[in-house]
Amino acid sequence: MLKMERVEMIKDLQTRGLGPVAIAERLGIDRKTVSKYMAMETFGERRPSHSVDKPSKLDPFKPLIREWLEEDRKNRYKQRHTAKRIHTRLMEECPGYDASYPLVQRYVKSLREDQYEEGTQELVWHPGEAQADFGEADFYDVNGEKRSYKYLCVTFPYSNAGYTQLFGGETAECVAQGLKDIFHRIGGVPRRIVFDNASGVGRRVSEHVRMAEFFLRFKAHYGFQVTFCNPAAGHEKGNVENKVGYFRRNLFVPIQTVVDVRVFNEQLLERCEKDWQREHYKKGTSIERLFSDDRRALLYLPTASFPVCRYARLKTDGYGKFQVDGKHFYSSSPELAGREIVVRITAHTIEPLLPTGEPISIHDRRFGNQRTDTVDVRTTLSRLLRSPGSWRNSAVRDAAPEILRTSMDALGRTELKEALRLMHDLTSRYDFETAIQAMDDAARLGRLTSANASVLAARLATFTPTEPQKVDLSLYDAMLETGRSVQ
Numbered sequence: 001m002l003k004m005e006r007v008e009m010i011k012d013l014q015t016r017g018l019g020p021v022a023i024a025e026r027l028g029i030d031r032k033t034v035s036k037y038m039a040m041e042t043f044g045e046r047r048p049s050h051s052v053d054k055p056s057k058l059d060p061f062k063p064l065i066r067e068w069l070e071e072d073r074k075n076r077y078k079q080r081h082t083a084k085r086i087h088t089r090l091m092e093e094c095p096g097y098d099a100s101y102p103l104v105q106r107y108v109k110s111l112r113e114d115q116y117e118e119g120t121q122e123l124v125w126h127p128g129e130a131q132a133d134f135g136e137a138d139f140y141d142v143n144g145e146k147r148s149y150k151y152l153c154v155t156f157p158y159s160n161a162g163y164t165q166l167f168g169g170e171t172a173e174c175v176a177q178g179l180k181d182i183f184h185r186i187g188g189v190p191r192r193i194v195f196d197n198a199s200g201v202g203r204r205v206s207e208h209v210r211m212a213e214f215f216l217r218f219k220a221h222y223g224f225q226v227t228f229c230n231p232a233a234g235h236e237k238g239n240v241e242n243k244v245g246y247f248r249r250n251l252f253v254p255i256q257t258v259v260d261v262r263v264f265n266e267q268l269l270e271r272c273e274k275d276w277q278r279e280h281y282k283k284g285t286s287i288e289r290l291f292s293d294d295r296r297a298l299l300y301l302p303t304a305s306f307p308v309c310r311y312a313r314l315k316t317d318g319y320g321k322f323q324v325d326g327k328h329f330y331s332s333s334p335e336l337a338g339r340e341i342v343v344r345i346t347a348h349t350i351e352p353l354l355p356t357g358e359p360i361s362i363h364d365r366r367f368g369n370q371r372t373d374t375v376d377v378r379t380t381l382s383r384l385l386r387s388p389g390s391w392r393n394s395a396v397r398d399a400a401p402e403i404l405r406t407s408m409d410a411l412g413r414t415e416l417k418e419a420l421r422l423m424h425d426l427t428s429r430y431d432f433e434t435a436i437q438a439m440d441d442a443a444r445l446g447r448l449t450s451a452n453a454s455v456l457a458a459r460l461a462t463f464t465p466t467e468p469q470k471v472d473l474s475l476y477d478a479m480l481e482t483g484r485s486v487q
Contacts, residue, residue, distance in 0.1 A: 010037045057099040083108040125157035128297025130190035131240035134170050137248050140257040152178035157239040159290035160280055163272045164247045165265045168367035171200040176218040177308045177347035185269050188298025192225040214310050221306045223299055309346045328366040331375040334383040378432045381424045388417045404440040407448055422450050430461045
């Protein structure tokens with residue numbers, strides 16, 4: 001049966017005098033099909049006939065199928081019969097069974113649809129109550145490579161207002177950071193938040209609820225109540241589940257580029273609030289106006305802000321690395337190899353700490369099931385100064401631009417040590433990126449000296465033009481181009 005749009009095109013071309021062959025060629029349709037519709041004179045909609053159940057090969061086995069599915073309601077969701085498993089069991093256990101798999105599949109689907117027709121109770125949500133859940137979507141990083149992020153959705157079912165925040169995973173730190181940022185954005189705390197059985201927050205097993213200690217601290221600080229859904233009862237947080245898909249379609253299509261996830265999250269808060277201008281799907285007024293009722297029902301923010309981090313005592317290996325989340329390794333400092341250190345863990349960063357509490361380095365936190373190794377090359381410079389012979393196999397060399405790397409490869413041991421000392425001093429004075437950039441610029445000019453690199457580093461660290469540059473700095477660069485040495 002052709003769609004009515006195609007039939008109308010056939011009749012239109014027919015009225016213009018084209019024959020069945022010409023119409024078939026133009027529309028790419030079989031000539032016999034074209035002739036059939038050219039001969040038709042009426043296209044009124046026919047009254048649908050009442051469906052009549054016809055005898056089926058499956059009829060003798062339907063009571064057994066219903067019995068198996070009824071037993072399934074007592075079992076875990078992932079240990080229930082699929083249509084394929086039912087078909088296999090019938091072949092194995094029931095002599096004379098010769099029905100096809102598609103027949104079983106259609107019947108099982110119809111039974112499950114009948115179960116859903118019973119409906120679920122429409123829950124009443126009051127102002128100030130919220131739901132929370134995670135979704136997942138792809139994004140581009142600064143290098144144009146695609147990677148997956150989790151995004152926390154928090155919705156207020158009374159008004160249908162919602163927020164979302166991006167994270168690498170679903171840990172308790174991620175949940176707490178997202179909630180905290182939203183709380184402070186709206187100026188209050190929801191009275192109650194409904195969660196799924198998210199492993200980072202806690203879990204409900206039968207009537208018992210266990211929450212992660214870190215999240216218990218966060219909950220106690222802000223004073224909200226927590227409810228976990230019953231298993232296989234998605235309607236208990238249907239508002240946020242719908243919003244997970246809504247945000248993915250409306251905020252993350254086309255695929256977005258994330259350079260700094262924290263900056264991106266600040267922008268997401270604003271983008272979510274712009275969505276509130278639309279009308280509520282049922283209540284006939286804007287989401288923004290309804291959210292004012294939610295806002296009035298919120299709990300007050302505590303006077304002190306909650307530090308969204310936890311601390312762990314971890315043992316470093318022979319390279320000064322330590323392990324977080326099972327598969328992710330981070331560098332501290334070579335001097336701390338084989339020692340126990342304190343590590344601060346946040347939603348976005350991993351920070352090994354000195355005994356004074358100052359961070360040795362700040363790593364972007366890694367997530368996922370694949371092993372990762374994150375090295376802060378700044379922490380290896382002091383060790384490299386003592387053994388410059390390891391320059392060729394160091395992470396510092398890999399981080400250096402090609403021109404600087406080639407220049408330092410050509411240096412003798414004494415000159416190389418002076419170049420590394422220069423890199424260490426500039427890193428301490430400014431930062432590693434500025435030091436590398438300044439030394440690379442000096443190498444490009446043909447004179448890698450302490451004086452030249454220091455001048456270039458100072459320029460990079462302090463020169464931030466607010467208008468088009470009028471000074472020709474190439475004149476100063478030319479003064480530095482004389483030879484190649486480290487002094």
